Amino acid sequence: MKKIVILGAGESGSGAAVLAKVKGFEVFVSDMAEINPKYKKLLDEHQIEWEEKQHTEEKILRADEIIKSPGIPDTTPIVKKIIKQGTRIISEIEFAGRYTSSKMICITGSNGKTTTTSLIYHIFRDAGYDVGLAGNIGRSLALQVALEPHEYYVIELSSFQLDNMYDFRANIAILLNITPDHLDRYDNKFENYADSKMRIIQNQTPDDSFIYWNDDPVIQKELRKFNVKAVCYPFSELKEHGSIGYIEQGMYTIEQPTPFNIEQESLSLTGKHNIYNSLAAGIASNISGIRKENIRKSLSDFPGVEHRLEKVCKVAGVQYINDSKATNVDACWYALESMRTPTILIIGGKDKGNDYEPIKPLVKEKCTALVYLGADNRKLHENFDSLGLPVRDTHSMKECVDACYELARPGDTVLLSPCCASFDLFKNMEDRGEQFKQLVKAL
Ligand code: ADP
Numbered sequence: 328m329k330k331i332v333i334l335g336a337g338e339s340g341s342g343a344a345v346l347a348k349v350k351g352f353e354v355f356v357s358d359m360a361e362i363n364p365k366y367k368k369l370l371d372e373h374q375i376e377w378e379e380k381q382h383t384e385e386k387i388l389r390a391d392e393i394i395k396s397p398g399i400p401d402t403t404p405i406v407k408k409i410i411k412q413g414t415r416i417i418s419e420i421e422f423a424g425r426y427t428s429s430k431m432i433c434i435t436g437s438n439g440k441t442t443t444t445s446l447i448y449h450i451f452r453d454a455g456y457d458v459g460l461a462g463n464i465g466r467s468l469a470l471q472v473a474l475e476p477h478e479y480y481v482i483e484l485s486s487f488q489l490d491n492m493y494d495f496r497a498n499i500a501i502l503l504n505i506t507p508d509h510l511d512r513y514d515n516k517f518e519n520y521a522d523s524k525m526r527i528i529q530n531q532t533p534d535d536s537f538i539y540w541n542d543d544p545v546i547q548k549e550l551r552k553f554n555v556k557a558v559c560y561p562f563s564e565l566k567e568h569g570s571i572g573y574i575e576q577g578m579y580t581i582e583q584p585t586p587f588n589i590e591q592e593s594l595s596l597t598g599k600h601n602i603y604n605s606l607a608a609g610i611a612s613n614i615s616g617i618r619k620e621n622i623r624k625s626l627s628d629f630p631g632v633e634h635r636l637e638k639v640c641k642v643a644g645v646q647y648i649n650d651s652k653a654t655n656v657d658a659c660w661y662a663l664e665s666m667r668t669p670t671i672l673i674i675g676g677k678d679k680g681n682d683y684e685p686i687k688p689l690v691k692e693k694c695t696a697l698v699y700l701g702a703d704n705r706k707l708h709e710n711f712d713s714l715g716l717p718v719r720d721t722h723s724m725k726e727c728v729d730a731c732y733e734l735a736r737p738g739d740t741v742l743l744s745p746c747c748a749s750f751d752l753f754k755n756m757e758d759r760g761e762q763f764k765q766l767v768k769a770l
Pocket of ligand 1: 436437438439440441442443503504600601603604635636650652653654657658659661662
């Protein structure tokens with residue numbers, strides 16, 4: 328019997344283990360950390376052998392093939408040994424792809440993956456399609472293929488997942504953008520990271536579709552290196568040569584394959600970045616034959632994704648917005664750009680070597696006050712005090728929300744879009760967003 332070893336027993340690893348077992352392989356799961364009880368239960372239910380807090384080398388090295396969690400870097404000692412020995416390492420998505428002929432809609436990019444993936448899933452589901460959500464969000468693809476198969480899958484793919492994909496074919500591939508990220512895992516070479524993102528189009532045929540942002544210089548440069556076989560659907564903010572999706576005179580417009588439009592005003596997601604995400608999602612849905620009225624309805628009633636420009640509520644005429652996921656300056660830039668009323672910006676946290684220059688013009692244009700929220704706010708004072716806006720120095724969410732309440736006037740917006748990671752004061756960005764929402768609702 329062929330032996331499959333799975334490294335990492337999270338959502339993807341445990342799902343891959345179940346699929347491998349169902350397909351008749353001898354399966355062994357190994358995790359260096361403690362395994363979440365819900366995954367232990369799943370493995371036990373399927374009589375799958377597992378270990379935690381260790382890697383038993385002789386067992387792992389005996390595998391015919393290894394399925395590795397995307398979170399485990401190639402520099403880990405056990406992975407180095409596997410690579411040296413020449414055993415093939417694949418990702419859970421690659422493995423699951425072998426056992427299904429369902430249509431795969433795959434989304435990658437440096438920013439916007441979760442939003443676009445969730446929006447496509449929303450459109451498909453509301454149109455009555457049999458669709459599963461997989462990849463970085465939802466349940467693992469492997470588990471769905473094993474136990475509850477769907478006709479379509481909408482899959483969020485990180486570059487780490489793409490790295491261990493070889494034969495997997497995306498029927499519809501979406502590449503939103505490529506900006507520097509995770510360079511520590513790519514020998515600090517941006518080109519390696521960009522090449523990794525382009526793996527989303529490998530194995531595509533002329534029957535497949537490739538949707539991408541036409542104005543991204545990195546994607547354009549990469550495209551020159553590849554012979555793209557799929558039908559291309561480039562999109563851009565404004566109508567331009569080559570783009571088949573854009574905004575023209577206030578209309579969100581898709582030319583191909585079926586001409587489609589909707590007033591930009593009716594899109595539920597706001598902000599320039601969400602024009603891109605909404606175009607990518609609309610094109611994928613259009614290609615998949617979803618009726619225009621369904622796409623229109625779903626583009627306009629999508630509730631959005633938590634912690635991403637999420638409207639919390641209005642208090643005393645002030646709109647509060649939670650964009651806790653904005654952990655870098657680029658994401659905050661897009662948030663500020665989308666503000667239409669005087670804004671009090673909450674900024675700060677664990678700074679990853681941020682350069683704040685790109686947002687200063689927008690802060691000057693849109694903000695009436697700044698509230699710094701971090702364990703150490705010195706860098707924020709150095710960067711923003713000179714703009715002459717009222718500023719408040721806070722070190723807890725309670726202090727921060729109180730300061731915002733005091734500064735805001737009816738008609739203003741309070742925006743939590745902190746440019747920074749959350750680990751100095753919070754467990755994670757979700758915890759930061761939750762605390763913000765709770766305190767705002769309690770005002
Ligand atoms: P990902 O899953 O790729 O991290 P998200 O959809 O979770 O992306 O969004 C992460 C952050 O990036 C959000 O704060 C959002 O404001 C910003 N963002 C979303 N879409 C885009 C885009 N297309 N281009 C640039 N920034 C974006």
